[in-house]
Amino acid sequence: MVKQKTIKSEISLVGVGLHTGKEVKMTFKPAPINNGFTFVRVDLEGSPIIEADANYVVNTQRGTNLEKLGVKIQTSEHVLAAFVGCDVDNAIIELDASEPPIMDGSSKYFVEAIEKVGVEEQDAERKYYVVKEVISFADEATGSEILVMPSDDYQVTAMVDFGTKVLGTQNATMKNLSEFKTEIANCRTFSFLHELESLLDNGLIKGGDLNNAIVYVDKEISANTMENLKKAFGKDSISVKENGILDNLTLHYPNEAARHKLLDVVGDLALVGIRIKGKVIANKPGHFVNTQFAKKLSKIIKIEQKNHVPCYDLNLPPLMDIHQIMNILPHRPPFLLIDRIIEMSETHVVGMKNVTMNENFFVGHFPDAPVMPGVLIVEAMAQSGGILVLSTVPDPENYLTYFMKIDNVKFKHKVLPGDTLLFKCDLISPIRRGICHMQANAYANGKLVAEAELMAQIAKKQ
Template sequence: MVKQKTILNEVSLEGVGLHTGQQVKMTLKPAPINNGFSFVRVDLEGSPVIEADATYVVNTQRGTNLEKKGVKVQTTEHVLAALVGCDLDNVIIELNASEPPIMDGSSKFFVEAVEKAGVVEQDAERQEYIVKEVISYTDEKTGSEIILMPSDSYQVTTMVDFGTKVLGTQNATLKSLSDFKEEISDARTFSFLHELETLLDHGLIKGGDLNNAIVYVDKEISANTMEKLKVAFEKDDINVTPNGILDNLVLNHPNEAARHKLLDVIGDLALVGIRIRGKVIANKPGHLVNTQFAKKLSKIIANEQKNTIPEYNINQEPLMDINQIMAMLPHRPPFLLVDKILEMSDSHVIGLKNVTMNEPFFVGHFPGAPVMPGVLTIEAMAQAGGILVLSSVPDPENYITLFMKIDKVRFRHPVLPGDTLLFKLELLSPIRRGICHMQAYAYANGKMVTEAELMAQIVKK
């Protein structure tokens, strides 16, 4: 079992935002299990949180930008790539502006900050999406394509063709995340001169200078453009090297542009929110196609998780039988609706109920065509979840569990006498102050019959 990881200590970096030009302080902080990566805008009232989630992508012009309830975070990809490249699962990223510092245009300084902070294992299993079949996405307008195929580990290959003499076809490959620091992290962002002119005219790179972006000169520089560049970069003189790069900046790698595109792919696919075990092949990648693929993959994973039915051996002794359940739950027949607990960890529980014709509710609920009331299916799932939250205290017999919220309920199929109901509940956030927020599923006859988000709190009797 691979454990989740976070950083041991908080660590801060300061710099300027590439597009905003604002001075910004970014602090990386340890995060609890199942938190994932999340941004916190400490400069705004209430310190709103934006999770690193593909559903919040609103713009991919010159970076991947997230927005939740009107709160924005810009250019998220470099810091997210560093966190994935350092094999982390849970980190809180505090910002006192809308954009992380650009530093030198790569992930190098973020990786060094993580190393300074230290890495620690957490007491929870890492979730991983194992790719079983080819998944692809194509942008018909640009010809950009991303393919994800089965592999024993997370690997990424990028193939780029910029169609210019100064920067033609390049490829880059990362065979293991353990190579990210040495092979990918120092690959800097880049731009072509014709793009740079447009960005300058629209005031979109206020924090740019020749130390945090490679500029490839793909056209002759006019005297007017040269003066604009001098002003923008606060330089008395600007030169073009023989290899077509502004101001004698030395490349870290011959294929640095392709390596940076690979860095961007890793950062953007971090928005899927789960570790990927598979090989990514990205042809002409960019933030738009990367994030569109991330959204598609997120939906596929969510759908598979919903329909992944827990497997159990009917001959195996359960983790908790009915007597052990009654020692923990205050419910009693006919309102005790869980027969067995099959599996449990700090973040999930799997329970079982055998639905029989002599259930008391069948007497009056559709006697001629008995169907288990949907609200009782919800209650049964909640009781299984109650076992999970009560297990977090040393004296569960002194507590009862009370509902706080039921949300996103879907009844998909009826539950009938003779069915065996399986419940799977997973924490959506760590248990705090006895409050448990869970995603709950119920299955019968090889199908999901009910799903819901449940929130409950344990209180002293």
């Protein structure tokens, strides 16, 4: 079992925003399990939170920009890529402005900050989306396309072609996430001269200089443009190198542009909100196509998770049979509502019940059209969860389990005589002081028949 990770302690960085030109302080903080990545605007009243969620993307001009209830985060991709590349699942990113500092235009300094404080495991299993078939999104206007296909690892390939001689066609591949820190993180953002002129004319990239953006010269530089560039970048002189880029920096790699596009893909796909086991191939990627793909993938994942029915081989010997269950649970027929425990870990349990016409409750509950009472389905789910929490004490026979709370109960399909019920209970938070908080789902006939959020506590028998 791979566990979730967060950073060990907080750390701050100070720099300027690429587009705003304003100094900004950014602080990385540890986050609890299942938090994901959240931005916090500490400069605004109430310190509003914006989750790193593809559904909050509102603009992709020169970066991936999020907005929730009027609160904005600009150019989120380089920071998110750093956390993914450092194998972090949960982090809080505090900002005293709308935009993270651009630093050198890459993820390098963010990765260094994360490595400085270190990463630690958390008491919860990491969740993955395992890609089973090709999923794609194409932008017909630009010819950009991004897809993901089945793979045992998270891999990314980026292919860029801007139709210019100065840059040409470039490819970059990350075969394993471990390559990010050494091969991708220090690759800087880039722009073409014709784009730069437009950005300067529109008052953007106020925080830009020749140390945080590679500028590819794709046209003749007029004397007027040269003067504007010197003024904008605070330089006495500017020239063009033989490889077609403005001076004052040296490329880290011949294909640094493609590697940075790969970095952007990693950061933008962090907005899906779950680790991906699949190979991503991005042809002419950009923030628009990346985030549209992230939205599509996020929607597919949510639908699959909602409709997912776990599959177990019921012909295999169970983890616990009825005798072992009765050694742990105090319940007895007719109120013992589980027959087997199929599977159990530190964070989940799977129970089973065969529903027969001989059940006592069918005598009075719609005897002419027998339906298992919904409250008993909830009780059966709770008994499965009780096995999980009682397994944490050395003498479970000396404890009783009591309900504390039941929330968000939904019944979706009838359970009838002859059905086989499966109950899957997953911890929402770690068990502490004998209190168990779990999401419980019941399945029958290949369908989700009931769900509930349950909280219970074990107490020693008096």
